[in-house]
Amino acid sequence: MQALTSRARQVDRKPMTFIEKIYLWNILKGMVITFKHIWKRKETVRYPEQKRPFSPVFRGLHILNRDAEGRENCTACGLCAVACPAEAITMEAAERKPGEEHLYREEKYAARYEINMLRCIFCGFCEEACPKDAIYLTETFAPANYNREGFIYGKQDLLIPAPGEKKKA
Amino acid sequence: MAEEKKLFKVKIDNISVEVEPGTTILNAARRIGGDIVPPAMCYYSKLQGSGGKCRTCLVKVTKGSEADPRPMPKLVASCRTTVMDGMEVANITSPEVQEARKGVVEFLLLNHPLDCPVCDQAGECHLQDLSYEHGAETTRYEFKRRTFDRIDIGDKIQLHMTRCILCYRCVFTADQLTEKREHGVLGRGEVAEIGTYIHQSLDNNFIGNVIDVCPVGALTDKTFRFKNRVWFLKAVDAHRQCEDPKCCGKTVLWMRGDEVFRVTARKDKYGEVEDWICDTCRFDKKDVKDWVIEGPRNIDRHSVISQGHYVGVHKPKDTLVEVLDGRQPKLLLDIHTVSEVNRPDIDLSQIDGPAHSDDFNKK
Numbered sequence: 001m002q003a004l005t006s007r008a009r010q011v012d013r014k015p016m017t018f019i020e021k022i023y024l025w026n027i028l029k030g031m032v033i034t035f036k037h038i039w040k041r042k043e044t045v046r047y048p049e050q051k052r053p054f055s056p057v058f059r060g061l062h063i064l065n066r067d068a069e070g071r072e073n074c075t076a077c078g079l080c081a082v083a084c085p086a087e088a089i090t091m092e093a094a095e096r097k098p099g100e101e102h103l104y105r106e107e108k109y110a111a112r113y114e115i116n117m118l119r120c121i122f123c124g125f126c127e128e129a130c131p132k133d134a135i136y137l138t139e140t141f142a143p144a145n146y147n148r149e150g151f152i153y154g155k156q157d158l159l160i161p162a163p164g165e166k167k168k169a
Numbered sequence: 170m171a172e173e174k175k176l177f178k179v180k181i182d183n184i185s186v187e188v189e190p191g192t193t194i195l196n197a198a199r200r201i202g203g204d205i206v207p208p209a210m211c212y213y214s215k216l217q218g219s220g221g222k223c224r225t226c227l228v229k230v231t232k233g234s235e236a237d238p239r240p241m242p243k244l245v246a247s248c249r250t251t252v253m254d255g256m257e258v259a260n261i262t263s264p265e266v267q268e269a270r271k272g273v274v275e276f277l278l279l280n281h282p283l284d285c286p287v288c289d290q291a292g293e294c295h296l297q298d299l300s301y302e303h304g305a306e307t308t309r310y311e312f313k314r315r316t317f318d319r320i321d322i323g324d325k326i327q328l329h330m331t332r333c334i335l336c337y338r339c340v341f342t343a344d345q346l347t348e349k350r351e352h353g354v355l356g357r358g359e360v361a362e363i364g365t366y367i368h369q370s371l372d373n374n375f376i377g378n379v380i381d382v383c384p385v386g387a388l389t390d391k392t393f394r395f396k397n398r399v400w401f402l403k404a405v406d407a408h409r410q411c412e413d414p415k416c417c418g419k420t421v422l423w424m425r426g427d428e429v430f431r432v433t434a435r436k437d438k439y440g441e442v443e444d445w446i447c448d449t450c451r452f453d454k455k456d457v458k459d460w461v462i463e464g465p466r467n468i469d470r471h472s473v474i475s476q477g478h479y480v481g482v483h484k485p486k487d488t489l490v491e492v493l494d495g496r497q498p499k500l501l502l503d504i505h506t507v508s509e510v511n512r513p514d515i516d517l518s519q520i521d522g523p524a525h526s527d528d529f530n531k532k
Contacts (some may be wrong), residue, residue, distance in 0.1 A: 077286030078398035082476055090510040093395045095523035108287045108395050111529045112510045131286050148502040154509055 054139035070162040073134035076110035080126035088119035117151040194247035211336035212248035220248035232257035274304035290386030333387035339379035347373040393431040394523040404466035416447035428518040
């Protein structure tokens with residue numbers, strides 16, 4: 001049968017000699033490779049203590065932005081949800097009542113806003129679609145979780161803390 | 170001797186059509202159809218006397234008629250100009266018209282707030298379509314846009330005067346459909362506005378049609394206000410036996426699941442209603458049981474409303490249950506246990522006006 005590649009070689013099935021049986025030469029050869037790597041630059045980092053810098057265009061966990069006065073930017077226009085190829089974003093809008101002007105920037109706001117991180121593919125289309133600078137993808141990962149329930153991110157998980165508000169632990 | 174009606178031969182963008190005398194250029198173009206139909210913001214074929222206000226339908230008449238072949242000196246509003254025999258009209262073939270239309274769009278957008286993310290009309294707004302197709306990316310206007318407070322005209326209609334382009338369609342609708350007109354255009358020129366003079370509610374069984382005729386989001390349905398975006402709703406044709414003899418009862422229901430969020434009249438491809446509906450159908454029948462559903466509404470493929478409408482999709486057979494000897498697959502996560510959106514116990518469509526924070530917080 002014709003070989004498929006030129007690198008195919010017949011396997012040597014001869015019984016090993018005594019020198020080969022004590023493996024000393026092969027161990028030495030292996031140790032040389034091992035010690036050579038001590039002096040080489042390491043490719044890995046000690047992850048939880050050390051972290052690699054993210055690229056500035058990295059698309060990670062979403063946040064919902066506030067304006068300079070701490071009011072929510074999102075007006076629930078639905079453009080992120082319509083742009084989302086994974087259909088991960090859902091929302092429900094409400095009208096701002098008098099007295100809520102310090103909370104929401106415009107007369108309409110997202111009363112509920114949810115991203116299903118199990119569905120999200122982190123493409124960043126929502127960020128591109130947003131006309132209000134409300135949604136951003138940050139340079140962090142969505143943390144791992146044991147349960148599916150933990151991946152439904154509501155507004156309390158996504159909104160950045162308002163100025164003066166204590167950051168959530 | 171049967172008198173044969175003489176038909177006028179018109180050429181619009183080098184396409185010939187024969188129309189009756191007295192037809193406007195716009196309607197002649199609509200007889201041909203397709204891309205050559207000039208856009209219209211104020212003209213409404215069902216309303217007498219409409220047209221001539223917005224100037225988006227400007228066309229160039231390159232040959233006046235057979236008898237007088239001189240071109241018309243200026244661009245003319247095609248909704249108001251009747252055809253002559255042998256007339257030749259240039260619409261999309263004339264760069265002058267395209268340029269003029271760009272200017273008209275810029276004028277229409279001068280005072281428009283461009284609050285499309287908030288506006289309920291977004292997605293089915295004629296001004297949005299027009300500015301996408303014909304408008305420039307930026308405005309050269311440097312002054313403050315005029316602003317108004319929003320006004321409740323009755324408890325079902327919301328007027329956002331900032332968005333109004335003064336097309337007069339709603340005024341004609343009220344004039345011709347209802348017994349008594351209660352609103353009109355106040356002021357002239359820069360200060361013109363739609364109003365009821367003294368804050369009066371428009372109370373008439375057909376006044377809801379002003380919502381449908383409004384080409385922008387100036388007049389919107391308050392029962393639908395902020396409930397959902399039109400492109401997340403599924404439009405279905407439906408009808409019911411309406412008690413009002415003037416109402417045709419043929420509507421479009423905008424649904425999500427089994428909830429009816431909004432009821433509108435059926436609109437044709439030019440965005441004009443096929444027949445008027447009464448306010449009882451429009452505002453009070455928000456239950457599927459009130460309606461006989463005919464089937465999904467055919468929506469233009471290029472419209473954002475058609476997003477997520479998977480037409481003609483064949484759902485493959487799920488063989489899992491067969492393989493598992495009739496056992497249903499184990500549900501790993503019922504979304505309603507975690508999700509706060511679309512809670513089964515809150516029917517947004519049943520709330521009268523827009524939802525507020527307390528509607529969501531109630532247990």
